[in-house]
Amino acid sequence: MLSRRVALLSQIRRAARSVHFVALESDAAIASRRRFSQAAINQTPTELRATKAAVPAALGWAAAGLVAASSLASFSSYASCSPAATGTRSKSLASSTSIAPEHPVVVFVLGGPGAGKGTQCALLVEKYGFAHLSAGDLLRAHIKSGSPAGAKVAEMIKNGQIVPSEVTVNLLDMAMREENEKNGTERFLIDGFPRNAENREAFEREMGYDCDFVLFFDCPDDVMESRLLGRNEGRTDDNIETIRKRFKVFVDSSMPVVQHYETLGKVKRVIANRDVDAVFESTKVYFEQYLQADVVKATKALLASIDCADWASYQTLVSPALTAFEPEANGHLVEGLDFHKFYFALAENDRSAPLPVSTKSHIVSPKVNVLAGGKSAVISYIRLVQKAYQSGGSEAHSSSLAVVLRAPPIAPGSTWWNPAPPPPTVVAPPAAATPTSSTPALLPQATKSFNETRVWELQGNGTWICVHFHKSDA
Numbered sequence: 001m002l003s004r005r006v007a008l009l010s011q012i013r014r015a016a017r018s019v020h021f022v023a024l025e026s027d028a029a030i031a032s033r034r035r036f037s038q039a040a041i042n043q044t045p046t047e048l049r050a051t052k053a054a055v056p057a058a059l060g061w062a063a064a065g066l067v068a069a070s071s072l073a074s075f076s077s078y079a080s081c082s083p084a085a086t087g088t089r090s091k092s093l094a095s096s097t098s099i100a101p102e103h104p105v106v107v108f109v110l111g112g113p114g115a116g117k118g119t120q121c122a123l124l125v126e127k128y129g130f131a132h133l134s135a136g137d138l139l140r141a142h143i144k145s146g147s148p149a150g151a152k153v154a155e156m157i158k159n160g161q162i163v164p165s166e167v168t169v170n171l172l173d174m175a176m177r178e179e180n181e182k183n184g185t186e187r188f189l190i191d192g193f194p195r196n197a198e199n200r201e202a203f204e205r206e207m208g209y210d211c212d213f214v215l216f217f218d219c220p221d222d223v224m225e226s227r228l229l230g231r232n233e234g235r236t237d238d239n240i241e242t243i244r245k246r247f248k249v250f251v252d253s254s255m256p257v258v259q260h261y262e263t264l265g266k267v268k269r270v271i272a273n274r275d276v277d278a279v280f281e282s283t284k285v286y287f288e289q290y291l292q293a294d295v296v297k298a299t300k301a302l303l304a305s306i307d308c309a310d311w312a313s314y315q316t317l318v319s320p321a322l323t324a325f326e327p328e329a330n331g332h333l334v335e336g337l338d339f340h341k342f343y344f345a346l347a348e349n350d351r352s353a354p355l356p357v358s359t360k361s362h363i364v365s366p367k368v369n370v371l372a373g374g375k376s377a378v379i380s381y382i383r384l385v386q387k388a389y390q391s392g393g394s395e396a397h398s399s400s401l402a403v404v405l406r407a408p409p410i411a412p413g414s415t416w417w418n419p420a421p422p423p424p425t426v427v428a429p430p431a432a433a434t435p436t437s438s439t440p441a442l443l444p445q446a447t448k449s450f451n452e453t454r455v456w457e458l459q460g461n462g463t464w465i466c467v468h469f470h471k472s473d474a
Contacts, residue, residue, distance in 0.1 A: 102209065103207075103208070103209035104176065104180070104186050104187065104188060105130075105186060105187040105188065105212050105290070106188050106190060106209075106210075106211045106212055107130070107187075107188070107189050107190070107211060107212055107213055107214070107215050108190050108193060108194065108211045108213075108214045108215070108261075109121060109189050109190065109191045109192070109214075109215045109217075110192070110214055110215070110216050110217070110254060110257065110258055111216060111217030111218070111219060111272060112217075112219060112221070112224050112246075112247060112250045112251075113224060113228060113243065113246045113247065113250065114219070114223075114224030114225065114226075114227040114228040114231075114243075115217040115218075115219040115224055115272050116217055116219065116227075116272050116276070116279060117191050117192065117217055118132075118134070118191065119276055120215075120217065120270075120276075120279060120280060120283050121189045121191055123276075123280050123283075123284075124189060124283070124284075124287060125189070127284070127287075127373075127374050128187070128284075128287045128290050128291060128374070129185070129187060129290070129294075129462050130185070130187040130188060130189045130287075131176075131179045131183070131185040131187065131188050131189070132188075132189045132191060133172060133175050133176065133179075133188055133189065133190050133191065134190075134191040134192055135168050135171075135172060135190060135191065135192050135193035135195075136191075136192050138168070138171040138172065138175055139153070139163065139167075139168060139171065142167075142171055143157075153167060164202075165194075165198050165199045165201075165202030165203075166202055166206060168193065168199065168202075169199075169202050169203050169206045169207065170206070172190060172193070172203075173206070173207065176188055187290060189215075190211075194254075194257050195253055195254055195257075196253040196254065196256070196257065197256055197257060197260065199257075200257050200260065211261075211266070212266075213261075213266045213267070213268055213286070214257075214258065214261045214266055214267045214268065215268050215270065215283070215286065216258050216267050216268065216269050216270065217270050217272035217279070218269050218270065218271055218272055219271075219272035219273050220273055221247055223272075223273045224243075224247070225240070225243055225244075225247075228243050229243070268286045270282045270283050284374075288370050288374075291368075291370050291374055291377065291458075292368040292370060292377070294464060295368050295370075295377045295379050295456050295464060296363070296366050296368065296379065298317065298456060298463075298464040298466070299363060299366070299379055299381070299454060299456075299466075300363060301313070301317060302314065302317045302318070302454075302466060303361040303363070303383065304361070305317060306344075306347075306359075306361065307359040307360055307361050308359075309344050309347035309348045311341065311344045314340075314344070315337070317464075317465065317466060318337065318465065318466045318467075319457075319465050319466065319467045320336065320337060321335065321336065321467070322335070322336065322337060322340075322466065322467060322468065322469075323335050323467070323468045324339075324340075324468065324469050324470070324471070325469075325470045325471070325472075326469075326470070326471040326472075327471065327472065327473060328343070347359070357387055357388070357389060358387070358388050358389075359385060359386065359387050360385070360386045360387075361383055361384065361385050361386075362383070362384040362385075362386070363381045363382075363383060364381060364382040364383070364384055365381060365382055366379055366380070366381040367379065367380050367381070374458065375457065375458050376455065376456065376457050376458070377455075377456045377458075377464070378453065378454070378455050378456075379453070379454050379456065380451075380452070380453045381452055381453075382449055382450070382451060382452075382474055383449065383450045383451075383452045384447055384448075384449050385447065385448045385449070385450070386444065386445075386447050387444075387445045387447075387448075388443055388444040388445060389443045389445070449473075449474035450471050450472065450473060450474050451471070451472050451473075451474045452469060452470065452471050453469065453470045454466050454468070454469040454470075455467050455468040455469070
């Protein structure tokens, strides 16, 4: 009976996803689909079929509305800065500079019982902004919840039956969504999963994507046995006989999963029979890329705030005690924000001119060094700055100079963890096209380039703040 419910639950989730991939979900649609997922396993097969039929109806209105709304999207990141285009500037520049990823970052964490997975995951959560999800803990919490579904799972375990993988995957999916909605988390460590090939296949089938990589803690049995016997956590399975059975289950069921991912080149192996700090030193090298990506993203958001003359956003990304060397300061070290605020006012005046200026910055060849144990970072890059005069739409311009900004349709891959569509592309119009009042045109100026270096510090809330920068002509 439970297997039939799980199968129908999978169909419900796929039906919801088919709508979700066509358009962005509204908050109401997300909440509605989440309620379907949480309630479905408690329903009878007849109720589930009715639920399945209701999903497209519940989500269809959101899809239709969002598809229509997409035609009203901003033309581009720099067109959205122009009062002529939107009336106001974007106040969420961090999101406007990122493209929705194909899926959240998921790392499967595997290793035998006592290999130190939980300890290392706690350190990774603290330093790299991941959320730690234990498949076993989620299943145990599900059983203890007192729900009818939890009671059925408990009965299956008691009778020696295998819990359907879809149940575990569904619990992981809901936990990831809740963590994202609560904390904005986009990176997940999934501990102790997949336990076998069937788990692995179910995750990919139900979620529609696979893990980014597998973090495998390789530890000898005798070391793991000693750790388990000495941790004194009161677990009934921490006795020699049960521990050795668990070792055998891991070798028979989970090692084939590790071997599968090794053939794909996705296993990061860490020798785990060392002290905690030594193991973490070997582990963290696989996660520096995420801090580097955060620093690049923060830098793009900062440059977008400069391009758009968005002083409010700029202040959230820099320290009030920011120091800077830049050509405008004639070789002097500038401290504080007053010097920079003057240029934001000038940019605002540029946009209020009859032919307002639009600006777009591009980062080329960024190099990021993470320092101080991940608390600071230095990024160096070449900044290309494009400027253009934007027409009011009534003037006629040569089609060889005009650049028309077009908003693309909502991306099919838009997802719950980042519902923003990709920024519109800039394309050349057909030769016969003539800019109109509804099709803003830009007359580009020469592109300028600068060498820039910025120093960022990680704050306690997980955000990066720029504390110093150096700028020179390239």
